[in-house]
Amino acid sequence: TGSTGTHAINPHLYKDLPYDPLKDFVPVAGLVDYELVLVVKPTAKWKTFGDFIADAKARPGALNYGSAGPGASNHMVSEMLGVLAGTRFVHVPFKGDGPSLLALLGDQIDFMFMPISTALPFARDGKLRMLATTGATRSPKTQDVPLAKDMVPQMEFAGWNGIFAPAGTPREIVERIAREMPAILNSPEMAKAMDGVNNAATTPDAFAARLRSEYQFWETIVKRSGARVN
Structure with a gap:
């Protein structure tokens, strides 16, 4: 699998x-994807995503964020x-999402992105404020949380996992595997295991097109951000 x-x-x-x-690979089929949500402490001065963006633009480099580590999805989405x-x-990398979340709750960082399913329990308990999600449409679980792309054009992200060969x-093997994936992903056992992520089963051609598009998009983002791991 790849991501x-x-x-x-x-x-x-x-x-x-x-x-x-x-x-080196042939895209076979998408498996799952998931959106992230930008979260801050409930005591933070930003009540809305608009407040946050206005402050961030007025003070470049003043706000810091945590991530699960260099190259993690919440690192790159913040960039x-x-x-x-x-x-x-300013990027503050941690060794995993857990330490990053603890830093946010302890007022050591200003914000972070995290999977919606992870953020929801903390938001419901009043420990986090969700400002915006990275989805293309509003999630059923976060209907009251705005989409980041509505204020920042192109700010749309869904991390994915898929199968590669x-x-x-041979094309016939690739297509046979892809045809079997929807039934597997829609099984009751998989549906339970996939709580918090979305079924992203696709044809080989659709998966390949998504990969090419995102490969080009991230090439631009990484260059413009100056991010580098080695």
């Missing part, structure tokens, strides 16, 4: 990856927001 990170983002972050995501909003943030795999 947004391994196949669309990392090729632009790392200088010496031992693989070419476009040449993406800075690029698209025309401002800058080695380059040169």
